[in-house]
Amino acid sequence: MSDVEEVLETQMENGESDGAALEEEDDDDDLEQITAQKVLEILENAWINEMCAPEILPSQTDMLELMVSQVAHMEEQMRDLDKNDFRAVVHGMELERVRYIMASYLRCRLQKIETYTQHILNQEETREPDDKRLSPEETKFAQEFASNVDEYFHKVATQYMPNQQRGEAEQRIVTPNLMSHVFLKANVAVPAVIVGVDDEEVDMAAGSQHIIPYQLVADLIQNNQAQLI
Helix, strand or coil: HHHHHHHHHHHHHHHCCCCCCCCEEECCCCEECHHHHHHHHHHHHHHHHHHHHCCCCCCHHHHHHHHHHHHHHHHHHHHHCCCCHHHHHHHHHHHHHHHHHHHHHHHHHHHHHCHHHHHHHHHHCCCCHHHHHCCHHHHHHHHHHHHHHHHHHHHHHHHHHHHHHHHHHHHHHCCCCCCEEEEEEEECEEEECCCCCCCCCCEECCCCEEEEHHHHHHHHHHHHCCEEE
């Protein structure tokens, strides 16, 4: 466990922050607290998956908000430390690492939204509210971005094109290549995974690593049965 994880988890256990733990309600209405170490682990895994996956994955908005509040609280606590205190230096480096992970994760998602805007919006319209992958802020950004792009191209190009070409919008939608190969590591044993166009099956042992088309293992990634690397 890193220094920032130890400090954040200590704060959570001592109740030093109102947002110290994320509470999840299960079917029995019991409340489960997630430690800072688990939050950071979820964010790191989501970051790596997002960087390696060709499509946009479900947003980790709750984890981000929790970690942002914890980082802000840590910064407040560090102001009381002497700048020459070695703990301040180490904790500062760890906080910079956490901030980098969060910023890189959000940048990657925005880049995908800008690249596959209309495709992502079309997919979101077909999903149930609980299955949507964009946060409300990302959805608003995507809609405004798509509107601005359409308005710009209409002014500079499409209004001067024949009507037939104007109606070919579907052909201009950029989609991710879901059959691109990815590296992944199995988190648990997964039997009978189809790995080829000939319906070839392999049994993935826990901890085993594979290179395989993303579309064939997308469900494993989203169910946390495998992790992209």
